Amino acid sequence: MNKILNKISQGMYILTTKNGGCCVDSVSQISSGDNPLIAVAVMKGNYTNKLMKENNTFALSIIGTNTDTSVIKTYGMNSSKDYNKFENSDTIVIDNLHIIKNSLGYIICDKVNAIENETHTLFIGKVIKSELYKDDEPMTYQYYQNHKEDLINIELSNGEKAWICTICGYIYYGDNLPDDYKCPICKVDKNLFKLK
Numbered sequence: 001m002n003k004i005l006n007k008i009s010q011g012m013y014i015l016t017t018k019n020g021g022c023c024v025d026s027v028s029q030i031s032s033g034d035n036p037l038i039a040v041a042v043m044k045g046n047y048t049n050k051l052m053k054e055n056n057t058f059a060l061s062i063i064g065t066n067t068d069t070s071v072i073k074t075y076g077m078n079s080s081k082d083y084n085k086f087e088n089s090d091t092i093v094i095d096n097l098h099i100i101k102n103s104l105g106y107i108i109c110d111k112v113n114a115i116e117n118e119t120h121t122l123f124i125g126k127v128i129k130s131e132l133y134k135d136d137e138p139m140t141y142q143y144y145q146n147h148k149e150d151l152i153n154i155e156l157s158n159g160e161k162a163w164i165c166t167i168c169g170y171i172y173y174g175d176n177l178p179d180d181y182k183c184p185i186c187k188v189d190k191n192l193f194k195l196k
C-alpha cells in the first residue's frame with residue numbers, strides 16, 4: 001500500500017446501529033450546514049454492513065485520546081455476529097442507538113444513501129442529532145497507529161505468545177501463525193504480523 005495514503009487524516013469512531021456496530025476510521029463529513037452529510041465506509045464482510053442495510057439510522061461515537069480504548073478491541077476485533085458488544089462496553093441509549101459512554105460525544109444520522117463498491121459499502125447519513133460531551137482531543141487514526149500496542153493492551157498468561165498485525169493492530173494468540181494466515185480485519189498476509 002502506498003504510504004502516502006497514511007497522510008490522509010482520519011479519526012477513530014465507534015459506529016453503532018440496531019443490534020451491533022464496529023470500530024471505523026473511514027468516516028468523512030461530506031457537507032456542512034444545518035444537517036451535514038457524513039459518509040462511512042463499511043467492509044462487506046463485516047456483520048455491521050448487514051445491520052446497516054437493515055436499519056435506517058446509525059450513530060458514530062467519537063473516540064478521544066482519553067477515551068477508554070478497550071472499545072477499539074471490543075468493537076474492532078470481534079463480530080456482533082457471535083458477540084454482544086453492547087453488553088461488553090459502557091453505553092447509553094439515545095434514540096434506540098447505543099452511544100459509547102466516555103467518548104467525546106456522538107452524531108446520529110438518518111441513512112440517506114448506500115453506494116456499493118467492490119469491498120465496501122459507502123453509507124451516507126444526514127446528521128439529525130449530535131452532542132459534545134467533552135471538548136478533548138479526538139483520536140486520529142495516525143495516533144492509533146503510533147500507539148496501538150499500548151492502546152490494545154495485550155494480556156499474556158505464562159508462556160503464551162501473541163502476534164500483532166502491524167497494519168491494523170489485530171492480535172493473534174498462538175505459538176506460530178498458520179502458513180496461509182491472513183489478518184481477519186485488514187486481510188494482510190502473516191509476514192506483516194510481528195511477535196509481541
Ligand SMILES: Cc1cc2nc3c(=O)[nH]c(=O)nc-3n(C[C@H](O)[C@H](O)[C@H](O)COP(=O)(O)O)c2cc1C
Nearest residue numbers: 022023024025026042043046047048076078079080
Ligand atoms: C483501528 C481500526 C479501524 C477500522 N476501520 C474500519 C473501517 O473504517 N471500516 C470497516 O468496515 N471496518 C473497520 N475496522 C474493522 C472492523 O471494526 C472489524 O472488522 C470488526 O470486527 C467488525 O465487526 P462486525 O462483524 O460486528 O461488523 C477497523 C478496525 C480497527 C481496529
